[in-house]
Amino acid sequence: MQRRAEIPALGSLGSSARAVVRALLLAGPLSRAELARRLERSPASLTKITRPLLDSGLIQEETAPLSESRGRPGAPLTLDASRHRFIGVKVTAGEVYGVRADAAGRVEASAHRPLVDVKQGTVVGQIVHLVKELAEPGPVQALGVGLAGQMSRFDRTVRSNAYLGWDEVPLARLLEQATGIPTVLSGDARALTAGVQWSGPGRGLSDFAVLTVGVGVGLGIVLEDRVLAGPTGKVGMLGHHRVSDSGPLCTNGHRGCASAFLTTDAITRGIGVPLGRTDLDLETAFRLAEEGDDVALRVFADAGHALGVLIAELVNILGLPAVILAGDGLGMLAHVRPRMDAALAEHLDPNATTPSVVPFTSGFDEWARGAAVVACQWMLVDPPSPALEPA
Amino acid sequence: MQRRAEIPALGSLGSSARAVVRALLLAGPLSRAELARRLERSPASLTKITRPLLDSGLIQEETAPLSESRGRPGAPLTLDASRHRFIGVKVTAGEVYGVRADAAGRVEASAHRPLVDVKQGTVVGQIVHLVKELAEPGPVQALGVGLAGQMSRFDRTVRSNAYLGWDEVPLARLLEQATGIPTVLSGDARALTAGVQWSGPGRGLSDFAVLTVGVGVGLGIVLEDRVLAGPTGKVGMLGHHRVSDSGPLCTNGHRGCASAFLTTDAITRGIGVPLGRTDLDLETAFRLAEEGDDVALRVFADAGHALGVLIAELVNILGLPAVILAGDGLGMLAHVRPRMDAALAEHLDPNATTPSVVPFTSGFDEWARGAAVVACQWMLVDPPSPALEPA
DNA sequence: GTCCTTTCCTTCACTATGTCAACTAAAGAG
DNA sequence: CTCTTTAGTTGACATAGTGAAGGAAAGGAC
Incomplete structure (x- = not known):
């Protein structure tokens, strides 16, 4: 057993060693030859780059060779992420x-x-x-x-x-x-x-968006494997994005904006106020919808519509093949999905490819x-x- | 006078020489010291990189020194783009x-x-x-x-x-x-x-969008100095993007989509059909609006509204500080601008920064x-x- | 088994690129 | 006239990558 303390910190590596580590983290065990192809370097370079990494114990050579097709099998290199x-x-x-x-x-x-x-x-x-x-x-x-x-x-x-x-x-x-x-x-x-891109449902996708629903509405975009920061850090200001010409007012007084349909508060109040139950919670709202309550069904239908419109806009503008839904308000998905799919189909440009919409249930962690x-x-x-x- | 034939082709240069050429094309005459700062290289490197470029005649050293503040003035290097x-x-x-x-x-x-x-x-x-x-x-x-x-x-x-x-x-x-x-x-x-980014109104901007109006509606996006290609080449499919819950049908039968308000055909038919003039052209439409014709005013108002909504969506989602309008249908801008500005203000997220909207008149060239x-x-x-x- | 082919990996000499340290050069400020 | 500041050069050195050549390890043909 090797002494753990001897492994060098990732931050101390040179730029090519970083590239190797990134590739190994992203795509599991890879042979030198495979790394050379991915990083667009010569095989000779990979021998040189990986030697000090192996010596320092940062990466290991697996014993079981990686035998595909004919020819000498590659020696898989692994990085112990733990x-x-x-x-x-x-x-x-x-x-x-x-x-x-x-x-x-x-x-x-x-x-x-x-x-x-x-x-x-x-x-x-x-x-x-x-x-x-x-x-x-x-x-x-x-x-x-x-x-x-x-x-x-x-x-x-x-x-x-x-x-x-x-x-x-x-x-x-x-x-x-x-x-x-x-x-x-x-x-x-x-x-x-x-997180979604590195080790969540976005792993392996080079272009997608993450739409979060909960206290607010949030957006993250990955294009060409890079998470978009936005010119001024201001990417995804769609909380007050108008989704419908009619509908309720949001807390800022905008009519028909995404927040007015999708936030937890909008849903509980949208159902609770007409029913005279001001302290209604999401679970009760779900139950009401399951029982076929008219108000609840309408509020969830509107939320689904809003979600579908937002997704369609994202896909129309950016051509994204996948949109991942997350956030603590995602529990409503089962209730809003039919209407969401309909709104998405309706608003998507006929020339655009229908994206896969992937729910990702997760907590604050x-x-x-x-x-x-x-x-x-x-x-x-x-x-x-x-x-x-x-x- | 130097013999022109001796200048090497840009494609034959090494990667650092390319970087110098790109910087000189982008930001006019620059001293070696300034280039070193921009390209994040040492001054010594710039001496080395620029020498063969000067020898080959690809770049020139200007005689007039570039005197700013105190210290030895830098020798401006220029590339004769012509x-x-x-x-x-x-x-x-x-x-x-x-x-x-x-x-x-x-x-x-x-x-x-x-x-x-x-x-x-x-x-x-x-x-x-x-x-x-x-x-x-x-x-x-x-x-x-x-x-x-x-x-x-x-x-x-x-x-x-x-x-x-x-x-x-x-x-x-x-x-x-x-x-x-x-x-x-x-x-x-x-x-x-x-073209807009390299030598048009987008020059110097690292983040903007180009929205074109004419036979169709088109979109190009520049983020972090890179023109977006889109995952599948499908960026900017907003021709049939829904802009309003009501309004005319487009040629594909969608109600209220961008094409139904903004294309040249949509405008000429939107005004011509109610007036019984099926072969109405854009110039006539402009004249009618100037004369205060009700139908023309409404069609242009709707077009302005559609344009404002599209711009607001772009800015909300991507946080762009500037949007450039182009295309052969841009002549209508004078007639649609008030309504466009209003719709933009109305649909922009209150937390987003208002973008500058720049018209760029141009032909097919x-x-x-x-x-x-x-x-x-x-x-x-x-x-x-x-x-x-x-x- | 003995070839042959294919693929992997390494070695070594070499190139390209860029750096540091020390230096010269040219300006303004006091 | 000297000091400071900034620009640019030089030469020894460092780093990262390459091509060519060859050894190594598998499968397949015979």
Whole structure:
């Protein structure tokens, strides 16, 4: 058995070694010859690149040869993803969620802590507590934090966050100083999308969108294998996107916008108010629909219509072959799917290819897991990110 | 005066030399120090990279020094774009348009030829004629051809083109054999967008969309300085994108779709049919609107509304700071702008930044010029494209 | 078994590209 | 006139990749 401490950190690798690690993480065991084809290098280069990785124990050569067709079988190289740990944190309304995941995005541990206020010190303190709790066994290579709001891919500063009331807070540096772990920030929808792409239902797809439904409506887009950051971090502002000329008002007073049909609040109030039950919850709403209640059926039909229209717009504009649905409001899918499919078919351009619409049920952990994946990707970007700033 | 024949072709350059040429074409005269900063290389490297380019006459050192602030002034390097010629061709309904442009995208000559049928031989023959006519003075470095339909960035084969009725036609190879000029194919909207980005109103913008209005409705998207090809070449299928719950039917029988409001045909028929004037043209429609005709005013108002909704959707989904309007139907802008602006404001997500909407008046040449720009970009991509196949 | 073919992988000499450190060069500021 | 700042060059060196040549490991033909 090899000593674990000797394995080098992913962040310390050269650019070609990173490319090899990325390929191995993405596509399992691969022979040198296969890697050479994928990375568009010569076989000679792959011998050279993989040697130090094998020597350091970062990758291993499997004994069972990979025999396909005739000719000498390739020696499969593997990377033991479980030896590289990352922590992901998602900051929400009143809570901070965190997970520890390996390089393959598998969750090893999760935890959460309440957020009593949004003062800098409180939030940083709670994140640090959470990280220390999760970091326990073995070294952690990087920490990713997902926050609502506009930030670039691999950001270091919260520039302006309406929800937290923050302005120019160097959160990554503060967390690095407190934890000693290299830290990146990312938009939460972007992080979720990265998680879906790296090790969720988006794995292997080079182009897709993630549409989330819950407290709000969110969007993440992957084009040509890259998660879109948006020019100003502002991708997917479709919460108040108009979906119908009629319909209810949203909380901002817009008629017929996506939020007015799709958020948990819109659904519970849409059903609860006409029935005089102001504190109706989603489960009750589902039950009412199953019992054939007229109001519930109409509200879910409208939600399905809104969802179908949003998907059609995405596909018409971007030509996406797949759309993944996620978020804690996804439970309604069973009730809205027929109407969603109908609206999608109706609004899709006749020349566009019908996308596959894939539901992805997940809890709040998935947002944190996405942040962990972002941290891992950060360690593997080319060109390498600047090293941890001196504390 | 230097002998022109000695200048090396752009396609023969190494990858760093290409990067220098791209930067000089994009941002005019730049000193070595400035190039080093932009390309993220050391000053020493730039001395080394630029030396053979200067020796070969491909770039020149300007005499007037570039004096900013204190310190030694930089020696501006320029690339004489006019010494590199490209031909762009756009294949449309009954005609083939072509232009000869320089590396900066400036049109030097243009011509067009009728297309009596869409047989392979006929189309290839007409393109070859056009190219020979335009290629006259000096050598041409590459030929770009823009066609409607789905193709990748820098394609070589028309895989399936409903309009031409073609299937798996190796058009690039055929044209290379007939003309001896390296040839690329590209989607027409993609080519137009490349032209706008390289040397049109999109110059300097890293994120924008081009929305075209005319016979149909087209879309091109630039994100992070890259023209989007779309996963299957299918970006911007918004011709039949639903814009309103009510409104006229389009030619495919869809109610309220973009085509039903915005195409030239939709406008002339929308005004002409109620007035009993079946052969009404756009000019007459404009005049009617200026005279205050009720029908014309309503049709243009609806068109403005449709345009505003499309722009809002684009901006909501992608966070684009700018949208450029083009196409031969753009003449209507004056008549539709108030309503367009209103619809844009109404449908834009309150959290999104209002984009600048820039009209770009242009003729059919602009589509061909885009194809020439694609040819130039093809010569400058990194990694280099495979060289001209042996004929 | 003994070839032969195919594919994988390595070695080695070589090229391309880019860097650092030390230097010269040209301007403005005091 | 010297100091500072910025630009550009030089030469020794580093890094990453390649092609050509050959060894290694399988299956197939005989």
